[in-house]
Amino acid sequence: MVLTQNCYKENQMKKFKILTFIIVLFLLSNVCKKSYPTFDPDDFSFYTPPQEKTPFPLVDPRPVKNVILMIGDGMGFINIVVTRTVVLGAQGRLTIERLPVTGAIDNYDATKFVSGSAATGTSLATGYKTIENMISMLPDGTPALTILEAAQEKGMSTGLVATSTITHATPAAFAAHVPYRYNELEIAVQLLESKINVLFGGGRALFKSGISGYKLKRTDGRDLVEEAWKADYVYVETRDELMRLNAENDRVLGLFNDGYLINEYPEPTLAEMTDAALEILSQNETGFFLMVEASQIDWGAEDNDIIYTIKEQLHFDLAIRSAIRFAMDDEDTLVVVTADHATGGMFISVGPPNQLGKINIQWGTNRHNGNAVPVFAYGPHAERFMGWYDNTEIPKKIANILGIPDFPRKITSKLN
Numbered sequence: 001m002v003l004t005q006n007c008y009k010e011n012q013m014k015k016f017k018i019l020t021f022i023i024v025l026f027l028l029s030n031v032c033k034k035s036y037p038t039f040d041p042d043d044f045s046f047y048t049p050p051q052e053k054t055p056f057p058l059v060d061p062r063p064v065k066n067v068i069l070m071i072g073d074g075m076g077f078i079n080i081v082v083t084r085t086v087v088l089g090a091q092g093r094l095t096i097e098r099l100p101v102t103g104a105i106d107n108y109d110a111t112k113f114v115s116g117s118a119a120t121g122t123s124l125a126t127g128y129k130t131i132e133n134m135i136s137m138l139p140d141g142t143p144a145l146t147i148l149e150a151a152q153e154k155g156m157s158t159g160l161v162a163t164s165t166i167t168h169a170t171p172a173a174f175a176a177h178v179p180y181r182y183n184e185l186e187i188a189v190q191l192l193e194s195k196i197n198v199l200f201g202g203g204r205a206l207f208k209s210g211i212s213g214y215k216l217k218r219t220d221g222r223d224l225v226e227e228a229w230k231a232d233y234v235y236v237e238t239r240d241e242l243m244r245l246n247a248e249n250d251r252v253l254g255l256f257n258d259g260y261l262i263n264e265y266p267e268p269t270l271a272e273m274t275d276a277a278l279e280i281l282s283q284n285e286t287g288f289f290l291m292v293e294a295s296q297i298d299w300g301a302e303d304n305d306i307i308y309t310i311k312e313q314l315h316f317d318l319a320i321r322s323a324i325r326f327a328m329d330d331e332d333t334l335v336v337v338t339a340d341h342a343t344g345g346m347f348i349s350v351g352p353p354n355q356l357g358k359i360n361i362q363w364g365t366n367r368h369n370g371n372a373v374p375v376f377a378y379g380p381h382a383e384r385f386m387g388w389y390d391n392t393e394i395p396k397k398i399a400n401i402l403g404i405p406d407f408p409r410k411i412t413s414k415l416n
């Protein structure tokens with residue numbers, strides 16, 4: 001009896017020790033995960049804060065001539081809160097937060113709740129759900145018309161701007177139709193054939209033959225830059241060349257890196273590419289459709305790198321400011337800002353709201369997550385983007401506002 005009692009006590013003691021050990025481990029691992037963003041103010045010195053915090057005004061409904069769709073790849077609601085809190089303090093406001101209309105979209109795909117840029121980009125571009133890695137095709141391989149192609153049918157000018165390779169999943173989803181997103185060499189051919197007026201981003205290795213510096217290389221002997229010249233494109237490679245363009249150039253291919261952009265001179269910034277694209281596209285009296293993507297918010301979050309994520313968010317904010325400035329001036333332009341999915345599952349666990357940089361940011365994952373993502377809108381009919389809906393509604397709403405009938409629509413052959 002006594003022995004048993006002792007054994008029982010010993011067992012209890014053992015359990016207690018193990019439990020304590022586990023708790024200590026858990027607490028330690030949490031302490032290790034905690035990271036106050038130690039940033040050098042120079043990291044963000046390229047960013048000038050907005051002069052005001054008030055929302056931009058609502059605009060009376062009138063026919064929309066131009067649409068600028070801006071996508072923060074991997075940008076969840078929390079990216080905006082973290083960026084604002086670290087850079088401006090909790091009571092500041094980024095440009096993106098000043099857009100007068102806000103909404104939210106779900107972003108699951110045809111088979112998975114948590115998806116990737118190909119399937120979610122397809123939904124934003126075509127109004128259909130598809131499966132992971134597919135670019136603007138239905139799960140059975142049928143190509144779907146994109147909102148950019150529908151705008152072309154209407155006689156509008158079109159443009160794609162990104163900080164990744166221009167053949168990356170998000171921009172590709174607006175003008176290419178391939179079953180596998182990583183076939184960027186084929187996507188480059190399709191982008192060129194699609195006769196988009198403005199293509200700005202990275203990816204020289206996908207267009208010119210024999211260039212290394214990216215995971216893929218053109219080995220089919222084709223030089224798409226030369227083919228672009230023959231198809232009346234002006235080709236630019238640096239910020240300075242971009243700045244020398246004038247509005248008479250109505251077809252421009254700008255490839256500013258062999259692979260993705262590094263956001264440093266001699267490359268143009270995302271805002272500079274946006275400004276240049278707007279200048280070129282706005283020459284068309286029938287209007288334009290422009291998609292601008294801050295591609296690397298996602299990559300910063302996949303690296304769980306707070307500074308990288310914030311910097312890309314700030315570059316996006318400056319590009320949004322360019323778009324809003326244009327839209328305020330023009331009055332017939334609708335600006336819609338959203339994301340394809342969220343990445344990283346960042347959260348703020350503790351911190352005083354008003355001390356810059358003194359918030360504790362933790363990461364839930366280094367992958368995508370299924371959280372709903374934000375929508376912001378400015379311009380005529382912006383209020384149609386209020387509320388909570390599915391990502392497939394975005395291009396349908398744009399088509400409706402532009403008076404494009406019969407959207408979404410399947411296509412049987414690639415349009416020219």
Ligand SMILES: [Zn+2]
Pocket residue numbers: 073074116117118298340341
């Ligand atoms: Zn993405």
